[in-house]
Amino acid sequence: MSPAKRLRTRMAETGLVHIMAAHSPLSAILAEQAGFDGLWASGFELSALYGLADMSLISMTQHLDMLRAIAGRTTLPIVADIDTGYGNAINVIHAIDEYARAGASAVVIEDKSFPKVTSLVAGGRQELVRVEEFQGKIEAAIATRQDPDFIVIARTEALIAGLGEAEALHRAQAYAEAGADMILIHSKRKDPSEIVSFSRAWTGSVPLVIVPNAYPDLDAARVKELGNIRMMIYGNYGIRACATAMQEVFRQILADGGVQNVHKDILPVEEIFRLQKMHEVKEAEVRFLR
Numbered sequence: 001m002s003p004a005k006r007l008r009t010r011m012a013e014t015g016l017v018h019i020m021a022a023h024s025p026l027s028a029i030l031a032e033q034a035g036f037d038g039l040w041a042s043g044f045e046l047s048a049l050y051g052l053a054d055m056s057l058i059s060m061t062q063h064l065d066m067l068r069a070i071a072g073r074t075t076l077p078i079v080a081d082i083d084t085g086y087g088n089a090i091n092v093i094h095a096i097d098e099y100a101r102a103g104a105s106a107v108v109i110e111d112k113s114f115p116k117v118t119s120l121v122a123g124g125r126q127e128l129v130r131v132e133e134f135q136g137k138i139e140a141a142i143a144t145r146q147d148p149d150f151i152v153i154a155r156t157e158a159l160i161a162g163l164g165e166a167e168a169l170h171r172a173q174a175y176a177e178a179g180a181d182m183i184l185i186h187s188k189r190k191d192p193s194e195i196v197s198f199s200r201a202w203t204g205s206v207p208l209v210i211v212p213n214a215y216p217d218l219d220a221a222r223v224k225e226l227g228n229i230r231m232m233i234y235g236n237y238g239i240r241a242c243a244t245a246m247q248e249v250f251r252q253i254l255a256d257g258g259v260q261n262v263h264k265d266i267l268p269v270e271e272i273f274r275l276q277k278m279h280e281v282k283e284a285e286v287r288f289l290r
């Protein structure tokens, strides 16, 4: 079964899939071993990995290269965050081809104008494209996919842009009519009220996706009660967890003038060997090195 088919099947069987952000093959391996249903090839995480803001500064080639590297090291389906689709509907056609070939099972395309501004930053300039223009991008994505199981998720940033629920519902409905398989609704409020209200008001034919970065109170139990959200994307936890650990350990080493106090807080190198599958390398050495 293809990863895209597995993702669709898992969603149908469990009613809610849990997708963890990955910014590297190692983070993807850790997410797979933790038991997540899939991976989020997050634009925010990869931008942060490069030390850059999530403002369309990372190229499609950079994102694709990382996605390919991730796909080569896990079996999990990958949901690719392709931001605005790198331009207009023509760029989307090219992007869908490339991302499918690189190993993505799904894409999320957002209705912001290019270059995008990261969603959660305070006072971000959020400009959306016209509804008809974005419908064209969704239609282009659907027309381009070769595998009917490949999932096209339309993301509306209407709430992020402060345009209100009526506009968000109007856009989501228009994108569903254009053929989107799912609608991602995002909010930067610190509480889940906007998302809960949108979910209750949504009467569209396709299910919803959320990214509960800003409103952590909306956990899986509450999401299941809402009934029409089928995918939760954990959007920036991998990179924040790494940065937390590195910040602490790096400071401690300099403060202590050595590494004597950090070993107890970090993985032993043997665990990294396990993640690198060193045992397979050793077996191959025995077998083939003459």
Ligand code: SPV
Residues within 6 Å of the ligand: 021, 042, 043, 044, 045, 054, 081, 118, 119, 120, 211, 213, 235, 236
């Ligand atoms: C990402 O992880 O790149 C996202 C989620 O798009 S957010 O940063 O919350 O917009």
Ligand code: MG
Residues within 6 Å of the ligand: 042, 043, 044, 054, 081, 083
């Ligand atoms: Mg993103």
